[in-house]
Amino acid sequence: MVAKGEVIDKANKKSEPATVVLTLRGVKEILSCEVLVGEDQLGMEIWGACAADLMSDVLAFSIPDSLLLTGLVNAQSVRTADVAEIKALVYIRGKRPNAGALQLAQEKGIPVLASELTMYEACGRLYLRGLKSAATIRSKNE
Amino acid sequence: MNDDSLLDLEFEIIGGDFNQAGRVSTKLKSILKEVGFDPQVVRRVAISTYEAEINVVMYARRGVLRFKASPQKIVIIIEDEGQGIEDIEEAMKEGYSTATDEMREMGFGAGMGLPNIKRNSDQFEITSEVGRGTRLEVTIIAGDGTRS
Numbered sequence: 001m002v003a004k005g006e007v008i009d010k011a012n013k014k015s016e017p018a019t020v021v022l023t024l025r026g027v028k029e030i031l032s033c034e035v036l037v038g039e040d041q042l043g044m045e046i047w048g049a050c051a052a053d054l055m056s057d058v059l060a061f062s063i064p065d066s067l068l069l070t071g072l073v074n075a076q077s078v079r080t081a082d083v084a085e086i087k088a089l090v091y092i093r094g095k096r097p098n099a100g101a102l103q104l105a106q107e108k109g110i111p112v113l114a115s116e117l118t119m120y121e122a123c124g125r126l127y128l129r130g131l132k133s134a135a136t137i138r139s140k141n142e
Numbered sequence: 143m144n145d146d147s148l149l150d151l152e153f154e155i156i157g158g159d160f161n162q163a164g165r166v167s168t169k170l171k172s173i174l175k176e177v178g179f180d181p182q183v184v185r186r187v188a189i190s191t192y193e194a195e196i197n198v199v200m201y202a203r204r205g206v207l208r209f210k211a212s213p214q215k216i217v218i219i220i221e222d223e224g225q226g227i228e229d230i231e232e233a234m235k236e237g238y239s240t241a242t243d244e245m246r247e248m249g250f251g252a253g254m255g256l257p258n259i260k261r262n263s264d265q266f267e268i269t270s271e272v273g274r275g276t277r278l279e280v281t282i283i284a285g286d287g288t289r290s
Contacts, residue, residue, distance in 0.1 A: 054246070056254035059189045060261070064181070072249040079164035080249070083171065083188040085181075100161065 020130030021045045024088050024111060027067060030125050031090060031115040037102060038111025044087055048134040051092075051123050055080040061135040062086060069122055075100040082108050090115055092122050146212045148177060155198045155205040157224060160248050163199040166207055167192035174211070183284050186262040187216055190280050193255045194220040200245050201225055202275060211284070215264075218280045227270040234260065234268075 025042035028035060035042070050062045051069040055076055058068060064085035070077050071093055078101045081089055088111040091097055096114055097105070105112045115122055127133075151173075153166040171188040175181075191207065198205035202224025210217045227233045234256050241251020260266045265281035 053249065054252035054254075055249040056193065056252040056258055059193060060254050060258050064185065074248060075161065076164065076249045079168060080192070082168055083164065083185075083192045085185055 019047065019132070021047055022126070022129065022131050024067075024113075026129075027088070027090065027126065028113055030129055031113070031117055031122050033090060033113035033115045036097070036112040036114055037105045038088070038109070041088075041109075041111045044111070046087060046131065048132045048137045049123070049126055050134040051119055058086070059084055061138060063134045063138050066134040066137075067126075067131075069119060071095050071119065073097045073101060075104050077101055078104040078108065078110060078112075081105075081110055086110070088113065090122065092117055092119050146214075147210060148213060149173065149209060149211040151209040153207045153209070155195055155202075155207060155220075155222070157199060157201075157203040157205070157222070160199060163196055164192055166195050170209060177211075179211075179216075179284055183216070183282060186282050187218070190259045190262045190282070191218055191220075193259050194218070194278055194280070196250050197255050197276075198222045198224070200241065200250060205275075213284060215284055216282045218278075218282075220278045220280075221275065222277075223275045226272040226274055226276055227268075228272055230268055230270060 024044045024046060027046060028042060046067045048063055048066040050058055050066060052058050053070055053072045058080050062084045065087050067088050068081055068086045069090045069092055073095050090113045092115050094116045097112060155166060167188050170191055171184055174184045174187060202222035205220060205222030208219040232238050236257045237253040239251050239253030245251040259280060263280040264283045267279040270276040
């Protein structure tokens with residue numbers, strides 16, 4: 001169960017099904033994350049997620065204000081997030097971003113979380129909670 | 143330049159320098175945000191220039207990115223001195239890649255770079271000469287100008 005207030009149902013229009021928005025605090029709990037950067041930003045809203053180790057896939061399929069789950073630990077993961085307006089990063093499989101990535105995340109004000117879960121399980125848990133795929137939201141908007 | 147030009151900038155990109163890759167794009171993004179361009183336009187410019195910058199870093203010795211913006215449109219020209227592209231038609235297909243393992247370890251080489259640039263542009267021109275280099279010209283319509 002997610003504690004009260006950590007999952008927000010938002011309906012864009014009455015005719016459309018509710019869009020599930022998670023707070024970053026909710027993501028942290030669902031994925032049992034450690035917060036490496038941005039402890040003070042856990043109240044931010046996350047509208048969708050994408051998961052990739054190749055950054056061009058992120059640039060192609062992400063949407064602004066979404067979450068990126070990745071196993072790529074170098075500074076390009078953070079730079080990609082910045083370019084694509086990704087709101088927060090989750091490093092999976094127990095990986096930790098390298099020093100360059102952490103420093104860049106601090107400079108850019110992008111929260112960084114780390115989870116021991118595999119990519120598959122991390123994505124599965126968020127999907128079960130109703131968080132949409134960024135690619136799905138994107139194609140609907142196009 | 144037209145009288146209504148807002149920005150006319152030039153940046154050098156160094157080939158092979160993965161740590162610096164993306165600096166030009168993020169800098170441009172900050173400038174465009176500050177000027178007040180529509181966030182969607184800023185995102186399209188940032189993604190296009192980032193992909194182009196990464197291509198120069200991966201496949202060229204050096205490159206130059208020229209950037210011109212008016213309230214109506216943005217034109218980005220990226221010219222590099224590098225290995226060039228043998229088959230542009232193939233290179234434009236999603237998933238086609240000649241990247242090395244090292245490039246993939248850096249998170250690139252998915253074969254999405256050029257298609258991503260095209261997808262984010264309103265006009266896209268590419269010319270290339272094997273052994274000499276590649277030239278991209280990307281135009282992005284900024285709509286009815288900057289936000290007031």
